Amino acid sequence: MLRNRFLTGTALTQHFLGLGGSNPSAWTVRRRLAEGNLKPFRPANGPKLERHHRIARQIYAREHSDWAIENWSNVMFSDESKFMLYKNDGRAKVYRRPGERFMQACIEEKVAYGGGSVLVWAGISAESRTELVLIENGTLNGVRYVDEILNEHVGPFMARLGENAIFMHDNARPHTARVVQTYLDEVNIRPMVWPARSPDLNPIEHAWDELGRRVRQRDPPSITLRDLKHALVEEWENIPQQCFRNLVYSMPNRIAAVQTARGDIEVNVTLTKFTDRKCSENYPVNRFGAVFNSTIQVCYGDYQNRADTCQGDSGGPLTILNHGIHCMYTVVGITSFGMNCGSVGVPGWYTKVSTTCPGLRA
Secondary structure, three states, X not given: XXXXXXXXHXXXXXXXXXXXXXXXXHHHHHHHHHHXXXXXXXXXXXXXXXXXXXXXXXXXXXXXXXXXXXXXXOEEEEEEEEEEOOOOOOOOOOOOOOOOOOOHHHOOOOOHHHHOEEEEEEEEOOOOEOOOEEEOOOOOOHHHHHHHHHHHHHXXXXXXXXXXXXXXXXXXXXXXOHHHHHHHHHOOOOEOXXXXXXXXXXXXXXXXXXXXXXXXXXXXXXXOHHHHHHHHHHHHHHOOHHHHHHHHHOHHHHHHHHHHHOOOOOOOOOOOOOOOXXXXXXXXXXXOOOEOOOOEEOOOXXXXXXXOOOOOOOOOOEEEEEOOEEEEEEEEOOOEEEEEEOOOOOOOOOOOOOOOOOOOEO
């Protein structure tokens, strides 16, 4: 069950039968899962991440793990977003009695294609924001992106940020067009290398969420696309700058979250950073989410230095001495790592072998 969280009680029953086991009912399976504190919930949504996406995200997180708030304050975060005239965000609740599910007063009505939509663009930083740009009259391509966005809004905004300013936009096709890259080089705008499929790293995504909530809470609500455009522009200006500042200041936490939760996990082991211990200390086996048959010696740091000396706790290589055999782990973030047992080689970021260390059970 823990390997496939989407299995139903009925599917688990069939699985047990296929293994030649007992034939519990689906309700029995559900009760046993509940006793183990496993209860069904609506799953969180996220982009599909392949291995190369996870690697890129971990490399990005590693490169920016030591950035302070001052560094993130020099970044202009930008993005486009689409707002529908009528949209069910899944948050609305209705109070009803048993048997009233399909009463007219309890039904949330839907309109095909959301009744139309408005595409907008904006950029934010810790101390400022651009105006909300309505993208009308067709799709956004590379040429329009240069003329209507970069030249009109990004250039002046970056000039105000100063010489250390960095421009963040994702890998959407209009952003990666050759005409866009040429323009950025010509005007000396430094773009940030951004990992694909990483909306959770972009703080402006939460700004869009705040904007959408404010628009939905307007009374009377927007009933035409013209009303929606007016509401979006007005509510964008009404969002306090402190909201954007808090979002930018959350970047260190976002980086840490990627390191701990988004890695490409090779072995089911959870590592914990010890910032208050010396590298030479031995840690008990119960401090880790795996079973070792001896105590282990842990060392975080830069492998360019000796592996048995501490160089910090930012998630570098990890050396485990177990029954006289050195097992070198190259840590990608905190929970994802490659493994090379039997010798202390110099494994790279993409090291992946299937051997295991003596005494270690995944």
